[in-house]
Each structure stands twice: as C-alpha cells, then as structure tokens.
Amino acid sequence: MMRPRVLSLTLWLALVALSTLIVARARYSADLSAFLPRSPSATQQLLVQQLQDGLASRLILIGIEGADGVTRAQASRALAATLRAGPGFVSVSNGEAASQDKDRQFVFEHRYQLSAAVTPERFTVEGLRAAIADNLELMASPAGLSAKPLFVSDPTGETLQVIEQFEGAAQPRREQGVWSSGDGARALLIAQTRAAGSDTDGQAQAIALIRAAFAASHSPTAAAPSASAALPPRPTPAPAPLQLLLTGPAVFSVDARATIEHEAVRLSLLSTTLIVTLLLLVYRSLPTLLSGLLPVASGALAGVAAVALGFGVVHGITLGFGVTLIGESVDYSIYLFVQGQRARAGSADDSTRRALWRTIGLGVLTSICGFASLLPSSFPGLAQLGLFSISGLIAAAAVTRLVLPQLPLTPRVANLTPLGSGAARLIGRARLPFSLAAALALACALLLFHDRDRLWNRDLSALSPVPAAAQALDASMRSDLGAPDIGNLVVVNADSEQAALQLSEALGARLDALVSQQVIAGYDSAARFLPSQQTQAARLASLPAEETLRARLAPAAASLALRPDALAAFVQQVASARRAAPITRADLAGTSFALGADALLWHRDGAWHALLPLRANASAAGIAGAGDIDIGRVRAALAPLAPGQVLVMNIKHELDALYGSYLAEAVHLSLAGLAAIVLLLLIALRSAARAARIIAPLLLAVLVVGAGFTLSGTRLTILHLIGMLLIVAVGSNYALFFDRRAADRDRSALPLTLASLLIANACTVIGFGVLAFARVPVLSALGATVAPGTLLALLFAALLAPRRLMASP
C-alpha cells in the first residue's frame, strides 16, 4: 500500500513542479489577437495584417477637451512639440501652420515630379499659352494679388494641380490654427507610434508618454495665468479643466488587455470566494476544503502549462475562460468526498465505488469530447480554451482519483442525506412527463426556427472587447479628422515598391475613367504621394531645355500681354527641375505625404501591397455612400490589369464573410462535438435508448436557453454557440448519474448522488454565472449561456429520470 502512495504523490509533485516552471516562464498576451483568425483567405489575411500591424494600428488619435479654444490650441501645440521631441513617435500631426507650410513647400519644390499635368504637350507653345492663360484668369479673380508670387514661378499652375489631386481627401476643421472637431469643442491630433501595432507593451508606453506630456504641460501651475494676482476676481465660473481623450487600435489593445487582466483576476477571485464559501458549508474542515480544491489548482496549472507548450503564448482571455474550469473540476472531489461518506458509513462496497468512478470517468470523457471540438477553431482564444480545459480536466480527475485517496486525510463532510432526500422527494412529486418535455422542445425549436433570420449577430464587432462608448468616440474623432469610412478597396500585390506604384498608376488611369463615368466619386492612391520613378522620370523628361523653353515661352507670353522678363523665375526653376532626381519615400519625411504614402503602401514578408480606397458618389445616396459603388463595374474595368495581383473588395462584405466562416466553422465544430459525445455514450452504454435518455435533457436545456436568448432579444454569437456545446459537455456529467443502470445498482445512493450533483452544479453555475457579468463580451456570452444551461440540464435530467428511480427509498 505504501508504494503506490509514494509513487503517485511523487509523480504528482513532479508534475506540479514542472507545470509551475512552464507557467512561470510562459509568454502571456492580452491583445486582441485572440479574436483574430489564424488562417483566413489571402484577402482576409491582408485585412487582419492591417488590423494587427498596418499603419492604422500605429495611429493614436488624441482629443483635448475643456477650457476654451485658445487654451486647447496651446495645449495641442505644446503636446505635439513635446511628443515630437521624444523618440516614441514617428510623427505627430495637429494641423499647425508650420507643418502645413512644410507640405506646401514640398509640393511647390517637387511640382514637376508630382503633377499629373506635366506632359511634353504642356510645354509646347500652344500648351504653355493655354496653361498660362488659365492661370492668368485666376489672377483676374479676387485671388489675384496673392496668387501673383506663385504665378511668376509656376505660371502653368502645377502646384495647384498637385493640390487638386488631393482635393477629395477631406480636411479636418481648424480652430486657432490647429485641427478641431466639427463642433470646434475638441482639439485633435494624430500621433504615429514608433512601436508596431502588435507590440502592446510598446503601445502602452507610447500612451503613457502622451499622458505624461499632457499632464506636464497642463499642471495647475502652468495653466494659471501669471498675472492672476493683479486681476480682480472673476465673477464667471472657472472654465472646465482640459481633458485628454485617446482612441485608436493601440488604445483599444492596451485597454482591452487591462480589462481582460482585470476581469480575469476579479472574476476568478469572486467565483473562488463564492465557491469556497459554498464548499465550507459542505466540507467541515480546512484540510478537507483544501484537498477538495487540490484537483482544481492542479488542473488550472496543468491547463496553463499545456497551452504554453502547445501555443507558445497564453492569451489572457484563456485565463478568463479558465474560471469555468473551477466550476467543473471541483465537482470530482465533491463526488469523491460526498459519496465517500457512504463508504465510510459502510453502506457502500468496492463495486459501488467502481460504478461511481465509471460514471465520473465517462463524464470526464464526454467533457473532453466537447472541449476537443474547440481545438481546430480558427479563433486562437477558443483553441486555447479547448486545450486548457482538456488538460485541466484530465489533471483534475487524475488528482482526484489517484492523489486525493492517498492523502492522510479523513474527509469531514456535512451530512447531506437530508438535502438529497428532500430534493428526491421534490423531484418525485414534480415529474416532467415525456410528452410535455417533447412539447417544450418543439415549442423552443419552432421559436428558434421562426426567428432564424435574426438569430445570429452577424457583426464581428459583437465579439470585440471594446466598449460601445469607446467605439463611438473613435468613430466621431475619426470622422472629424476626415478619415472616410472605407467601404471599398482595390488591393495591389507586387514584388517591389516600384511595381506596386506602377500598378497603382495603371489602376489610377482606369479609375479616373470610372470617376468621369460617375461610377465612383474618387479614390486615393500612394502613387499620388509618391509617383513611380518611371512616371516621375517621364514627367521630368518632358520639361524642355532652357533655351527651348525661352523660345517657346516668348510667343505665348506676348499673346497674353506678359512682360518678356516676367517669367524669368519660371524658366530658371524648370531648368533646375530638369536636373532634379525623382523623389523617393525618404524625401517625404517630415511631410504629411509620408503618412499618406505609408497608409497606402507597405511591404511585409517580401511582398509589397498598395491600397486604393474608393469613394462613393455622394449624390447617389446622401452622404453615407460606402456601399453605393457598383463594385461589379469596378471589377470589370480593372479586370484586364494584372489579374493575380489586383483585388477589388468590399470591406463590409469581407468582414461578413470572415465572420460567416467563423460561425459556420463553430457550427460544424459544435455538431462534431455533439456527435462525438453521442458516439461515446453509445459505445460506453451499449444502448441507444440509454444514450438518448442522457442526451434528451441536455438538448432540451440547450433549446430552452436558445429560446430564452431569442425572447430576450439577444442575438447569438459564436461564444453562445460554444456555450451550448459546453452545456452538453458539462450537463452530460449530471445526466449520467440518472442513467437507469448506474442508479439501479444501488438505489440507496440516490439522495447523496442528488446532493453531490446539486453542489457540483451550484459550483458550475457560480463559475459561469460570475463570468456572465464580465465586461468582455466573449466571456459574458459564454457565462450567460452555460450558467442557466447547466442548471436546466440538471433539472431536466432529474425531472426526466425514470419514475422508480426517484421513488424515495
């Protein structure tokens, strides 16, 4: 007897030590990637990449509210200056004149590389005459006098031409010289972090830098006017203090991580406290309680270790889900201790104990079948939950079976027979006739079928841990900054930067045709910020030599009454432009062109990608418009160009498809899990009727929960579906105890069986019930499904159990 005890305890301690080591050294991540798919289609991959690592993920939008416009503008300038001086940000834009002047200067200096109007024809006698006449007309306009300095350098109007190429992009409103919201009440800035979007720690540091810079420049002493003592006290109330608002993907990631971490800790503590309190009512000694929790702790440790080994990184959300494991694995020690009461009372023999373990073992296996179906999920979060639960359950069951009995412990358990007998009598009275159960199932099924079109929430954001208020703030700051809701995109894949730019230019020519046909209102392209070297070279080559230009300019100027020497500056600047090199990405540094080019052109893993967002005609359907593009016509127009490299996509459609494929996958996985459980029961019980009796209450519970959600207006997400699978996986543990054959063996065991099931179920309901109050939607959806579902599963299993089983002994 000594040897197996030593062996099992040693083995257990060794495994605990090993797991602890792995857990301590594991990498933990709490960003949003748990909610992003692993292996979507190529198009979707691009989307996901952009979400995770694209320029957009590195932009933090900053708002400053409160006080008055002048103070906000000062705060905006001070914040921008501080952040620009530090190493944390690539760029900080706030609409200041300084940066605007820089852009204008850049456009002016590089007008002959950037202007699409620069062609050989433009510089013939007739071309020059027409272009100059056009710009002289501007001179006659009220703009005249101030347009003059530009005119003498650029009489063909290339600077204005370039500016007009960007015309479609909406500009944020300016107040006191800096960007502000549409209502003028909030100053706005855009900061581009040096840290990658997927580097949550780096993003958290960047956010901390912004907060610190803001706090430092607006400490109460700094804000107080120096001459305040000399002024008489003001009767007006003091203006509201300045407030800092931050939004953007990075802010969401950092906040989500904080929320998930906070929730995981808070909920685990809460449910542990509740469960321990409940167990203290049952276990009447601390050693009994502690040893009862031993399987749970071992299971959690083994679960995290398995995830760390299997995935390399543990998602915070997995730990959040892990709360659920407490609810289930604590059951095993309850069964062991409570039912062990009888053994010690001498009313049970070895065969009863073996029967108990057979039932528990089958329960563990059904749960494993359920969780195993999560393993292939595209959601890393769900796959981790699957592995965590499987390893956790196996460890918990093994510790209960092999370690607990070896401990020098006499469990002290409250007398639960009265509770069990009472429950048995209650159930004996309140039977659920099979016909009624069938009618209930049918009614729920009909309700679900009737509402099938609005059963599912098809919006991916339903899974997002970002609160609706934060999403609304983000949307409002984004629209104030003129970032359009991108509805349709043309995506270019190429081998090199130049190939991507050339293809963008070729696409641009066709899109220009679609603009004039009014299929689209406009589009953006990286090639506007950074034309391909080839295009730039062609433009520069169309500039005539100095003598030629002078000769052609003379007749053109004469016919327009221009003095011969008026355009000397122009001739000189064209001459130096001819010698200039094409601009490269590096030349854009320090201008807002850099941001524009990076947003629309990037490379990753050796491939270059360019985006051409399309703008819908506003006239087509008011101002909204994202969906109003005839995407078929766009596809047809672009089809002849590099078919493998050009994709036209509607973001909404792609996201819907992405989520649709998630949902379809989850449905398939859940059905597979259900099938595995049914198969397992058929094999273990060798009777279709018995298997059906076990499955029936579980399905009924699932249908009632589903109908409940529909009736309460909650649309189901993938997590609800997974929750339903868990109802079956966990509920099968209960239902197995009501199996005729198992119960028939020893009917005197019934009251204690019922009591231990009640307590086990209470623990599960607590574990998941607490989860239902999480602020992370994936957690709360799971909790809200499983908590009522398992309660109903136990209830239906008891109510549907064979009548004679419930007859009080």
Place this chain on the structure above:
Amino acid sequence: MKARLAPAAALITLSLGAIAPPVLCADADPELDSLMALLAQRRHGEADFSEKKYLSMLRQPLESSGVLIYDAPAHLEQRTDRPRPQSVVLDQGIVTMQIGQRRRVLRLADYPELAPLIDSIRATLAGDRAALERVFELGFSGTLAHWQLRLEPREARLAATLKRIDMRGEGDAVREVQVQQSDGDRSVMSITPRE
C-alpha cells in the same frame, strides 16, 4: 491655400457691412464710431463693381467686373461676369470659389495666416473697432457723408505683403477699395450700389 484664399480677404474688404454692436471707447474718435455704427445697420446690399489690377508683370491692367451681393450678417458673394464668369461666395465662414472648371470650398478659420487680415476687415465693417485695432492702424478722414478709411498693418509679417487698404465711401455705402501691395502692385475696385 494662400493663393486661393486671398479672394476672401479682398471680398470681405468689399463687404457692405456686417452686424455687430459697436464698441465705444471713452477716447473714441466720434466720427469713426458713427461710421462703424452706420455700416453695421446695413442688412442687405447689391452693387455693381469694376476692378483694375495693376501688375508689374503685365503690360496692361487686368480688368474685371460683376456684381457684389451682401446679406447680414455673414453672406457675401462676388460674381464676376467679365472677362469670364467666376464666383466667390462667403457664407458663415465657408468660402466657395468657382473659377473656370475649378471649384474649391474652404473654411476661413483653417488659414490662420490670413485670419487676422480677414477678421480685422470684417471687424471694420461690423464696427468692432477694438478688434480692428489689434491688427491695423486706422486713419479716418473726411465726413460721414464722404469718408476715407485707411488700414495699415501693425505686424511686420502682414506688412511684408500688404502695404495698406484704402476705402472710400458715402454714408453707409462703400464706393471704392484700393489695395496697395508692398511690391508696388495694386488694385482698384469701384462700387456702384444698385437701387
């Protein structure tokens, strides 16, 4: 852009008045204050204009003419008929320009380098002398029936391009606006109110 914005400045120079209560200072020039109050009373006006721009680079002045329309407090249009149709409309701080095929919409407040100039001229016509004197030295001469108002920039940055603006008027009607640039170029706009 700078080039496209100035029209707004020129335009508002020509504004026949904006509505705002005149701010009277103790040491105010009483006649200037009377003029401001008079201009501020004007609610609507239409006038023909003709303008000549004298630019050193052109052998002859650029001539244009058209109609000015004003509605208190914040709507002003300059419609040019000759040499080619163009229009510039200022409404609630938004400037819409149509020149040839080009159409641009600008927010005046987006251009801080021009804002002092524009605001100051607006302030003149609105009778807000205090705001005006933040940017310009004012010189009033003549009588209310036949007055001249000279605006000279106080700040060097503005003075680098703009030497002064001279307005001439009769009662509540502005009759002529001359803009003198620092490089010697200038423009003269004559205004004839329609009755």
